[in-house]
Amino acid sequence: MDSARRVLKVLLLFTEKGPELSVEEIAHSIGISIPSAYRFVSLLREMDMVEDNGKGTYVLSPRVLLLARSAEQAFPASKVLHPFVERLSKATGEAALVIRRVGDFATRAEISQPEHTIRLSFEPGQIMVLAELPDIVSRGWSKSEAEVDEGVWAVAAPIKVADRWWPR
Incomplete structure (x- = not known):
């Protein structure tokens, strides 16, 4: 599986019932190494798609709401x-x-x-x-x-x- 797919899989891991994820949970869920999970999370942070919530876990940033509104308009x-x-x-x-x-x-x-x-x-x-x-x-x-x-x-x-x- 290529890196782009894995990054998208990271985004799709966030749910209403699981809005906070640790790097370890991400790595385990996708079946990748912890360093790879850190790299993907870093890219998503750089793009303002996820943010560190200060509790050792990551959450989706409000920027994803723009994607949701765009999907509704489409x-x-x-x-x-x-x-x-x-x-x-x-x-x-x-x-x-x-x-x-x-x-x-x-x-x-x-x-x-x-x-x-x-x-x-x-x-x-x-x-x-x-x-x-x-x-x-x-x-x-x-x-x-x-x-x-x-x-x-x-x-x-x-x-x-x-x-x-x-x-x-």
Whole structure:
């Protein structure tokens, strides 16, 4: 694996549940030496993508928020989907969301949630493996029982936007 891929893998290690990482954790997770992990972290610090939090670990810097905003702007279907998702949620009294396929994963593109005691925890950019995608495509719909959030049942179907199917 080349260095560029490894540096990107370092960035992808940071998650909501694991926002702080030590160099040792990075090295172990990617399967590289500690000196290599230091070199990659140093490069990311130089680019202002990560910063030392003073506790012997590193965190993503606020600069990554610019990337997140750019990604949101690059998804023009969101402007079309937002009103639809809002209407669907109001009509059913339930949460409505659009999931977008990214490679072999799914990520939340749009959501509307009424005020319920159960709130969905599927955040923008959070990924979910699409193991059953061929079955979903052939059937035309899918259901989920507590796969992401305990006590939540869901049904899903692909959406066609401008002659393109989502998830694609």
